[in-house]
Amino acid sequence: xxxxxxxxxxxxxxxxxxxxxxxxxxxxxxxxxxxxxxxxxxxxxxxxxxxxxxxxxxxxxxxxxxxxxxxxxxxxxxxxxxxxxxxxxxxxxxxxxxxxxxxxxxxxxxxxxxxxxxxxxxxxxxxxxxxxxxxxxxxxxxxxxxxxxxxxxxxxxxxxxxxxxxxxxxxxxxxxxxxxxxxxxxxxxxxxxxxxxxxxxxxxxxxxxxxxxxxxxxxxxxxxxxxxxxxx
Amino acid sequence: xxxxxxxxxxxxxxxxxxxxxxxxxxxxxxxxxxxxxxxxxxxxxxxxxxxxxxxxxxxxxxxxxxxxxxxxxxxxxxxxxxxxxxxxxxxxxxxxxxxxxxxxxxxxxxxxxxxxxxxxxxxxxxxxxxxxxxxxxxxxxxxxxxxxxxxxxxxxxxxxxxxxxxxxxxxxxxxxxxxxxxx
Numbered sequence: 001x002x003x004x005x006x007x008x009x010x011x012x013x014x015x016x017x018x019x020x021x022x023x024x025x026x027x028x029x030x031x032x033x034x035x036x037x038x039x040x041x042x043x044x045x046x047x048x049x050x051x052x053x054x055x056x057x058x059x060x061x062x063x064x065x066x067x068x069x070x071x072x073x074x075x076x077x078x079x080x081x082x083x084x085x086x087x088x089x090x091x092x093x094x095x096x097x098x099x100x101x102x103x104x105x106x107x108x109x110x111x112x113x114x115x116x117x118x119x120x121x122x123x124x125x126x127x128x129x130x131x132x133x134x135x136x137x138x139x140x141x142x143x144x145x146x147x148x149x150x151x152x153x154x155x156x157x158x159x160x161x162x163x164x165x166x167x168x169x170x171x172x173x174x175x176x177x178x179x180x181x182x183x184x185x186x187x188x189x190x191x192x193x194x195x196x197x198x199x200x201x202x203x204x205x206x207x208x209x210x211x212x213x214x215x216x217x218x219x220x221x222x223x224x225x226x227x228x229x230x231x232x
Numbered sequence: 233x234x235x236x237x238x239x240x241x242x243x244x245x246x247x248x249x250x251x252x253x254x255x256x257x258x259x260x261x262x263x264x265x266x267x268x269x270x271x272x273x274x275x276x277x278x279x280x281x282x283x284x285x286x287x288x289x290x291x292x293x294x295x296x297x298x299x300x301x302x303x304x305x306x307x308x309x310x311x312x313x314x315x316x317x318x319x320x321x322x323x324x325x326x327x328x329x330x331x332x333x334x335x336x337x338x339x340x341x342x343x344x345x346x347x348x349x350x351x352x353x354x355x356x357x358x359x360x361x362x363x364x365x366x367x368x369x370x371x372x373x374x375x376x377x378x379x380x381x382x383x384x385x386x387x388x389x390x391x392x393x394x395x396x397x398x399x400x401x402x403x404x405x406x407x408x409x410x411x412x413x414x415x
Contacts, residue, residue, distance in 0.1 A: 029314060068307060069315040076316055076374045083380060092375035099314045107299045107309035115298035136238055143242030144249070144291050145300070151243070151250045159254070171268055171398050174254065176405040179247065179275060183410050186243045190236040198235060 008056040013109035018118040021106045028102050032095045038087070041094035048101035055108050062104075069100055116141060139198075143189070154181055233284075241284050245291035248272035252304035267304040270392055273324045274358040274399035277331030278339075278350050279406060281414030285328040293321060319369020323362045331357025335403070336414050343404060350403045354396035359389060 013021070035041055052062065073096055080089035119141075120134050127134040158177050159169065167173060233241075252269035276285035292302060301308040303321075312321060331353045338349030363385055371381035406412075 025310065065309075066311065068305065069311055072316045073374075076370075076376050079380055079384065080374075080376055084377065088375055096314070096316065096374060100311050103310035103314050107311065110299065112298045112300060119294065119298070136233070140238050140242040140245075140287075140291055141294060141298075143239060144245040144295060147243050147246040148249050148302070151246045152253060155250050155254055171271065172401055172405070175251070175268065175271065175275070175398070175402045176409075178250075179279065179402060179406045180410050182243050182247045183240070183279075183406070183412060186236070186240045189243065190234075190239040193239065194235050 011055045011109050013055055013105060016109070018110045018114040019121060021110060022118060025102055025106050029099050032098050035095075036091060038090050038094060041091060041098065045094045045098040045101065048098040048105075052101045052105045052108075055105050057108055066100065066104060070097070073097060073100070112145075139193075147185075150185075151178070151182060154178060237284055240280060241287045241291060244276055244280060244284075244288040245295070248276060248288065248292050249295070249302040252302065268395070268398075269304045270358060270362075271395045271399055271402075273328050273362075274331050274354040274396060275402060277328035277333075277357050278335040278353055278399055278403040279412060279414075280332065281336060282329045282332030283415065285332045286325050289324045289328045293324065296321065316370060316374045317366065319373070320362060320366035322369075323365025326365060327357045327362040329357070330361045331399075332414060339403075339414075346404050347400050351397055351400035354399040354403075355393060358396050358399065359392050362392070363389065 032041065032044060035044070053059070057065075073093055077089050077093040080086075080092070116138065120138055123132050123134040123137060126132040155174065155178055158174055162169075162173055248269060249272075251272040252267045254267065273289055276288045279285070280288060295302045296308050296312050297310060299309050303312065312318060334353035334356050335350050338352055339346050340349065367378070367381045367385050370376055370385065371378045374381075376384070
């Protein structure tokens with residue numbers, strides 16, 4: 001598993017605030033596009049690689065993390081160099097490699113909680129103008145993270161049940177019951193959240209828009225929480 | 233957005249992530265599982281409608297950004313945002329939205345007509361729009377050029393067209409059991 005700030009605690013980059021790292025990454029990403037010399041870019045990519053190594057994550061783990069994106073980059077480099085001009089292909093390859101290294105260094109040294117906080121801070125000005133409700137955005141992200149293991153478990157249950165009946169893995173046989181379970185569960189979770197007094201949606205804005213709080217519209221095909229909130 | 237919409241968006245995002253974790257279709261090449269993640273993106277649009285569908289995809293993309301390994305193959309992190317295939321990731325937003333809009337327009341009548349309508353919706357959103365975004369990014373950002381980006385990508389179109397058909401079957405199957413308004 002990558003992510004979740006898998007670089008060692010001692011890494012110096014861990015102590016840099018998330019907002020500064022994201023801002024720095026943005027500036028770096030823009031800056032490398034202004035440079036057109038392959039030699040300079042090779043130097044920058046090398047520096048970015050050292051920067052990534054300075055997070056303290058073992059080289060083998062880094063190779064595993066980045067095998068896929070670097071593979072695609074190499075493929076693009078090969079295709080362009082063979083069929084076209086190798087010069088610009090190399091420049092583009094080195095640029096993207098440098099950005100990739102820098103971005104991965106930020107991912108490795110920033111926890112999910114820090115990045116969530118950075119997202120909320122980013123949304124704060126919009127929140128003040130009533131365009132977005134940062135609290136609701138945060139709730140939605142948290143719900144998604146919280147329910148990944150729950151839904152994964154349900155997928156496994158459906159698979160097991162079908163295997164027990166001698167059915168082979170089939171995308172339809174999995175996706176239909178799983179999607180229905182997700183929709184039913186969403187109903188139950190929404191009821192639970194409202195019952196606990198979560199603030200009614202504000203008016204206006206992207207995430208907060210729409211009305212319908214007190215006299216909520218009839219829920220189409222509401223079957224009630226047929227699936228108990230088990231698993232937890 | 234009611235609380236219910238919000239929860240639907242959050243849980244559907246989790247559903248898209250889970251579809252990326254289960255290898256669903258046995259492939260000819262061992263070790264390269266075809267997952268159903270792009271099916272999840274199509275379903276976000278065709279089941280939840282354009283607005284909530286696109287938001288569910290945005291939530292998944294946000295989870296990628298905060299470093300969680302939520303993409304198929306356990307990929308995640310800011311590296312994906314700046315990688316050569318980032319166009320396909322960000323293209324998901326438009327893909328789900330367009331699939332939702334077209335599904336709203338075409339999903340009527342009997343089963344066969346509904347299937348056809350949703351299939352077209354998933355195809356336009358999940359293949360046409362998605363590949364336009366993915367190929368444009370690949371061509372311009374990596375400097376690969378339009379024709380090579382195009383021919384390098386279309387190899388994956390048959391698989392995604394098949395997923396569009398599955399998305400249509402799933403959408404019709406789910407809504408017959410559990411009707412949900414696309415709005």
